[in-house]
Amino acid sequence: MRRFLTALPMAALLALAAAPAWAVGALEGPSVKQATNWVAISMFFGFVLFTLGITYWAAKRTRSRAQFYTAGASITGFQNGLAIAGDYMSAASFLGISALVYSSGYDGLIYSIGFLVGWPIIMFLMAERLRNLGRFTFADVVSYRLSQTPIRVLSAAGTLTVVAFYLIAQMVGAGQLIRLLFGLDYVYAVIIVGVLMIVYVTFGGMLATTWVQIIKAVLLLGGASFIAFSVLYAFGFNVEALFEKAVEVSPKHAAIMKPGTLVKDPVSAISLGLALMFGTAGLPHILMRFFTVADAREARKSVFWATSFIGYFYLLTFIIGFGAIVLVSTNPQYLDAKGVLIGGNNMAAVHLADAVGGSLLLGFISAVAFATILAVVAGLTLAGATAVSHDLYASVFRRGRVNERLEIRVSKVATVALGILAILLGIAFEKQNIAFMVGLAFAIAASANFPPLILSMLWRGLTTRGAVVGGTLGLVTAVVLMVLSPAIWVKVLGYPTPIFPYDAPALFSMPLAFFAAWLVSVLDRSESARGAKRQFEAQYIRSQTGIGVAEAVEH
Amino acid sequence: MDVASVDRIRRHPKFIELTRKRTRFGWTLTAVMLVIYYGYILLVAFAPGFLGQPLYAGAAATIGLPIGVGVILSAIALTGLYVARANGQFDRLTREIVEGGRQ
Numbered sequence: 148m149r150r151f152l153t154a155l156p157m158a159a160l161l162a163l164a165a166a167p168a169w170a171v172g173a174l175e176g177p178s179v180k181q182a183t184n185w186v187a188i189s190m191f192f193g194f195v196l197f198t199l200g201i202t203y204w205a206a207k208r209t210r211s212r213a214q215f216y217t218a219g220a221s222i223t224g225f226q227n228g229l230a231i232a233g234d235y236m237s238a239a240s241f242l243g244i245s246a247l248v249y250s251s252g253y254d255g256l257i258y259s260i261g262f263l264v265g266w267p268i269i270m271f272l273m274a275e276r277l278r279n280l281g282r283f284t285f286a287d288v289v290s291y292r293l294s295q296t297p298i299r300v301l302s303a304a305g306t307l308t309v310v311a312f313y314l315i316a317q318m319v320g321a322g323q324l325i326r327l328l329f330g331l332d333y334v335y336a337v338i339i340v341g342v343l344m345i346v347y348v349t350f351g352g353m354l355a356t357t358w359v360q361i362i363k364a365v366l367l368l369g370g371a372s373f374i375a376f377s378v379l380y381a382f383g384f385n386v387e388a389l390f391e392k393a394v395e396v397s398p399k400h401a402a403i404m405k406p407g408t409l410v411k412d413p414v415s416a417i418s419l420g421l422a423l424m425f426g427t428a429g430l431p432h433i434l435m436r437f438f439t440v441a442d443a444r445e446a447r448k449s450v451f452w453a454t455s456f457i458g459y460f461y462l463l464t465f466i467i468g469f470g471a472i473v474l475v476s477t478n479p480q481y482l483d484a485k486g487v488l489i490g491g492n493n494m495a496a497v498h499l500a501d502a503v504g505g506s507l508l509l510g511f512i513s514a515v516a517f518a519t520i521l522a523v524v525a526g527l528t529l530a531g532a533t534a535v536s537h538d539l540y541a542s543v544f545r546r547g548r549v550n551e552r553l554e555i556r557v558s559k560v561a562t563v564a565l566g567i568l569a570i571l572l573g574i575a576f577e578k579q580n581i582a583f584m585v586g587l588a589f590a591i592a593a594s595a596n597f598p599p600l601i602l603s604m605l606w607r608g609l610t611t612r613g614a615v616v617g618g619t620l621g622l623v624t625a626v627v628l629m630v631l632s633p634a635i636w637v638k639v640l641g642y643p644t645p646i647f648p649y650d651a652p653a654l655f656s657m658p659l660a661f662f663a664a665w666l667v668s669v670l671d672r673s674e675s676a677r678g679a680k681r682q683f684e685a686q687y688i689r690s691q692t693g694i695g696v697a698e699a700v701e702h
Numbered sequence: 703m704d705v706a707s708v709d710r711i712r713r714h715p716k717f718i719e720l721t722r723k724r725t726r727f728g729w730t731l732t733a734v735m736l737v738i739y740y741g742y743i744l745l746v747a748f749a750p751g752f753l754g755q756p757l758y759a760g761a762a763a764t765i766g767l768p769i770g771v772g773v774i775l776s777a778i779a780l781t782g783l784y785v786a787r788a789n790g791q792f793d794r795l796t797r798e799i800v801e802g803g804r805q
Binding site: 394 | 720736740744754770777782788800
């Protein structure tokens, strides 16, 4: 045991020999850090054991296709709300937003608000209709009255692109975070995440994925609440005292309380806002969660709970960021020789955990961060695998004539393939600048998935051609503009000047997708277009009342 | 669903009432949320100085703080408002339509 304890930091040191400077800095900290790594690892082991137990339990309850994809629609609105919040509160948003508040203060709040406001829109326009029209994927909804093959291919392309970029961001984040928190080699960390996620999804399906998500959401909310309340407690629950101290010690002083440089110009601000708001409504792993509840009523409750938990979480990260300014940036224990946070700004929340709760809380928060990544990648992979097995294999390739067991098997094979792909991409992108990836995923979701989805539910006139042209244009425009933007053209490809001046393409790609979908639909005089319009009435009634849903749900 | 029952439900007074009320309510709340959020973003983009004013003389906290927190709370409140009305009135109407269809 003792030998293991001493061997661990040594191995980590060796593994980190080639790592970037900030990661090496993590090992130059005081010796207590090695002990805390152990606490973190054992807590994480506890989480893994517990969730594997849940996977075993879920596997016994996962027989049919409906159980595999959507837990047999057995999740309650409250549970689903927690799971959605779990999907949404990634490690990147926990560490990233508290880091943003730590470095830029008020700007962090602007950013997190953008992530939240998509939820009310989903509630008012989509949640009930989604539940009433879909079964397993959002392509079910879009193709309800449109032609199966082109719509399924389009939706699967949108799903897999979003899932791929999101997965890369999560895997690279996982590797770097775990190297930092646990002293584990990047490659091992990525492999552990990939393998565990494959196990959860292939054996436990949506039921296991949902419960992993719920447990992680509870742990993350609990841990973040504890840190935030400890900060407030230190200031006698006087927020103004906390802010005064932050203004005093921050190098930016009073600027930390004001909107700053995050929002450079109105176009970027509005474009980013659009991507965050409507991208949420086009994320396949989030949309899929609406099919795990029994009816429109539970779908609605899901969104209310999700919005409440996510909003509460962002308030916590704001307090945590300010707590870190006051309690971490002033403590030389957490700073390197240059006065920069050990491990970079993303470690603000983690150091703060140590500052207010000692090594036990540090270990807990590290383990929760790891668990968070695991849960998010599991949800993403399930969404991607379902697009492959349900949309591409069963609906396009087999034209709907497929037996359930075979479809589940294809889904499991797709899960393993996606898991391995995620591991390989995670390793391939280790040294790349991936800051743009989540933004790109949201922009694609807002431009390729959201326009056909919302139009198919709300606009009688939408035709197959319109949906396909609109969605494809949205997808291509978002990707091309992103590649030409400063985030990729300059920062990744190294050209001196960007061709497209903004980092957020949604302001251009999303309206273009809507316009193209409208124009092509209006000009579409085909027989299929007339059929699609005729069937709108029946779809409309089902989307409003849920009549016909019961017959479609298998048990 | 066959053409006859589609026609019958489409003309059902309760169905007309439900869809009219829900559509109006949903779009109104959407508009409220969009105005709140984009109003806030436009303030950030064009009037950052306004948000940066001290909340009261000598305060470190700025006006932007309660406004930002207010946007978060309004998102929660609006979804809560929707659920409250939908769980009551809209679900009652839906039940009446569905049960009417079975007779």
